[in-house]
Amino acid sequence: MKNKSGRPRKSALNEAAAGNKNGRRRQNLKATRNEAAASNASEDRLSKLPNDLLLNILERVDTLDAIRTCILSKQLLKLPTMLSRFYLTFSRKQVFRTNRAVAHVADNILSTRSPKVTISELKIRFVLLPDVSLTIGRFVARAMATQKVGTAEFEIVTKKRHDLCSSDDLLQFGKQLNDLFGACPRAFAGLTSLWLQNMRFGELDIPNILSTCKRLEYLRLTRCDSGFHSVLQVEHDQLVEIEVDQGKFERVELICLPKLQRLTYDNWFSSEDPLYFGFVPQLSKLSLVKTGIRSDKTLELSQLLANVPSIGDLCLDFGSEKIWILPECPKLLKPALNKLQHVNLEHLPEGCDLAWTMFILEAAPSLKELCITVWDHWCIMITNKELRKKYCFCEKADVKWKPYALISSTRIWLSSPSTGSNPTAILCDTLGVLWNMRLI
Numbered sequence: 001m002k003n004k005s006g007r008p009r010k011s012a013l014n015e016a017a018a019g020n021k022n023g024r025r026r027q028n029l030k031a032t033r034n035e036a037a038a039s040n041a042s043e044d045r046l047s048k049l050p051n052d053l054l055l056n057i058l059e060r061v062d063t064l065d066a067i068r069t070c071i072l073s074k075q076l077l078k079l080p081t082m083l084s085r086f087y088l089t090f091s092r093k094q095v096f097r098t099n100r101a102v103a104h105v106a107d108n109i110l111s112t113r114s115p116k117v118t119i120s121e122l123k124i125r126f127v128l129l130p131d132v133s134l135t136i137g138r139f140v141a142r143a144m145a146t147q148k149v150g151t152a153e154f155e156i157v158t159k160k161r162h163d164l165c166s167s168d169d170l171l172q173f174g175k176q177l178n179d180l181f182g183a184c185p186r187a188f189a190g191l192t193s194l195w196l197q198n199m200r201f202g203e204l205d206i207p208n209i210l211s212t213c214k215r216l217e218y219l220r221l222t223r224c225d226s227g228f229h230s231v232l233q234v235e236h237d238q239l240v241e242i243e244v245d246q247g248k249f250e251r252v253e254l255i256c257l258p259k260l261q262r263l264t265y266d267n268w269f270s271s272e273d274p275l276y277f278g279f280v281p282q283l284s285k286l287s288l289v290k291t292g293i294r295s296d297k298t299l300e301l302s303q304l305l306a307n308v309p310s311i312g313d314l315c316l317d318f319g320s321e322k323i324w325i326l327p328e329c330p331k332l333l334k335p336a337l338n339k340l341q342h343v344n345l346e347h348l349p350e351g352c353d354l355a356w357t358m359f360i361l362e363a364a365p366s367l368k369e370l371c372i373t374v375w376d377h378w379c380i381m382i383t384n385k386e387l388r389k390k391y392c393f394c395e396k397a398d399v400k401w402k403p404y405a406l407i408s409s410t411r412i413w414l415s416s417p418s419t420g421s422n423p424t425a426i427l428c429d430t431l432g433v434l435w436n437m438r439l440i
Contacts, residue, residue, distance in 0.1 A: 051079065054079060055079060055084070059083055063105060064088065064102070081114065082113070102124065102132075103136050107139055110140065111139060117147075120150040121151050123153040124136060125157070130179065134183055137183060138183075140190075141186035153218075154188075156195070156196055169198075173199045174201045174202075188209065189212050192217045193216070193218040193219075198222070200226065217259075218242075220244075221247055222243075223245065225247035225248040229250040230249055231252075232244075235257070239257055242262075250269075251275065254280050255278040257280050258279065260283050261282050262286075265287070265289070266290075267291060268290065271296075280307070283308055285312070285314075286313070288316050288317070290317070292319070299326065301328065301333055302332045305336035309339060311336070316346065317344075329359075334365070337364040340360075340366060341367060342371075343371070346373045347373055
């Protein structure tokens with residue numbers, strides 16, 4: 001209807017607007033119903049999957065994420081207690097909230113699951129906070145006592161990064177770890193892997209922990225020690241692999257480790273030989289990483305490895321700085337390298353004459369492969385001249401070595417990722433003819 005002026009009446013406009021609103025409401029309601037139907041269909045498809053397949057999927061992600069997924073369906077809610085693998089980790093940015101979530105998960109799942117279901121793998125990474133850590137330790141101890149547990153791993157970090165830690169902080173963190181260990185010895189007794197970071201212990205603390213962790217196969221100590229120039233003595237029947245990163249030990253003594261196969265020592269702080277090898281009959285892989293300065297001792301492999309004739313894989317990383325290995329007479333070195341098959345010489349400084357590396361070839365009759373990486377890694381090097389002088393970094397200098405006969409059956413791989421020079425040509429000019437050479 002129109003009024004005298006020819007315009008539509010207000011009532012007609014209101015009716016049209018109401019009709020449009022009702023139309024939009026019907027469309028929104030229809031869309032909502034479609035979304036609900038799609039969600040129900042998706043939930044139905046998920047619920048129809050067999051439990052074995054669902055568990056296989058859930059065990060591939062962090063357990064906290066798996067639990068969040070299980071909230072989607074009533075059928076899925078029972079699955080967390082059926083998991084055989086647990087990965088409980090944290091984000092340092094959300095340290096307090098996430099650690100409490102880890103503790104809550106440990107409380108609810110490990111205390112309510114059926115003991116008939118074996119825990120094949122239990123990995124927990126958490127921040128060392130007294131109350132929360134104690135909760136985690138107690139529930140893990142209960143799981144160890146009441147259920148079958150295969151591999152069990154603790155990775156324990158501190159609330160402060162190492163570059164923010166004072167000596168007092170390191171001592172405090174070491175004490176907190178000892179308190180946790182004293183309160184929950186059964187949790188540690190069942191561990192097969194332990195990684196500790198940023199802690200300073202008493203002289204006997206680490207040996208005491210190892211004596212309780214009788215199942216331990218893997219041990220890693222990152223920036224852990226017992227004070228400057230302390231000595232770490234290690235004895236254990238089951239340890240297979242040890243990694244020590246940047247501790248202030250004067251020396252690490254491997255007294256008796258009958259099953260030890262792999263050892264990594266990264267940046268020691270010692271004026272003498274950093275390692276002592278006692279009874280380590282199965283040690284086959286040794287990795288030494290050191291960014292050397294002028295005062296660092298040059299190591300003699302014939303002495304360092306005198307008690308370890310079983311080394312088959314040797315990796316030496318020089319951090320693009322000082323060469324801290326002394327070339328030796330092959331006759332002296334041969335007993336120690338008799339079984340050596342693979343050698344990696346990583347981050348040799350650019351411009352260094354590579355002829356000195358050949359003493360390894362001559363002393364290792366079983367050697368199959370020698371890989372050499374020549375690289376001034378500017379991302380990790382100190383390049384400021386004043387700072388290099390202050391921290392006693394060396395100026396580049398060649399290592400003197402008198403070449404002998406070269407073994408022709410060895411493959412030599414060379415790499416120089418940051419320079420345009422050709423290390424193959426450099427080495428050939430120095431040594432003459434090489435067989436089976438590859439450039440990587």
